[in-house]
Amino acid sequence: MSAARLLADHGTWRLxxxxxxxxxxxxxxxxxxxxxxxxxxxVHVALLAISELVTNAIEHALPPLTLHLCHDPAAHRIWIxxxxxxxxxxxxxxxxxxxxxxxxxxxxLIAAVxxxxxxxxxxxxxxxxxx
Numbered sequence: 001m002s003a004a005r006l007l008a009d010h011g012t013w014r015l016x017x018x019x020x021x022x023x024x025x026x027x028x029x030x031x032x033x034x035x036x037x038x039x040x041x042x043v044h045v046a047l048l049a050i051s052e053l054v055t056n057a058i059e060h061a062l063p064p065l066t067l068h069l070c071h072d073p074a075a076h077r078i079w080i081x082x083x084x085x086x087x088x089x090x091x092x093x094x095x096x097x098x099x100x101x102x103x104x105x106x107x108x109l110i111a112a113v114x115x116x117x118x119x120x121x122x123x124x125x126x127x128x129x130x131x
Contacts, residue, residue: 009072010070012069013025013028013066017063019058029067030047032069033071033078036071036073038130039130045128050069053082053106062086063084066084077130079125080126084123113128114127115127115128
């Protein structure tokens, strides 16, 4: 996994295509968002969305996997993107242990915590308000 900051309020990280990368994404993003001095509630909600987007890519798509974050303080928004290599021919390994009745809730969680979300090509995105 490599990390590169494009600008102070932007980050892009290439993640390994493996179940543990959802946790890696939370750790990297948590540091990045806290460095921006966002409130802990905002960080928590953003990490939930990030985790779901990355998990979806790990479980349902091919590599490579890249996480993009952008903070726009003037608009009070965080833009989150997870770009993958396109749909996998079959579902991959779960990124976390779970009961069968817990599967399939990721997009509903993203819809609940984001102002908007969607798909553009092989990128799934969400944006959240920060205040």
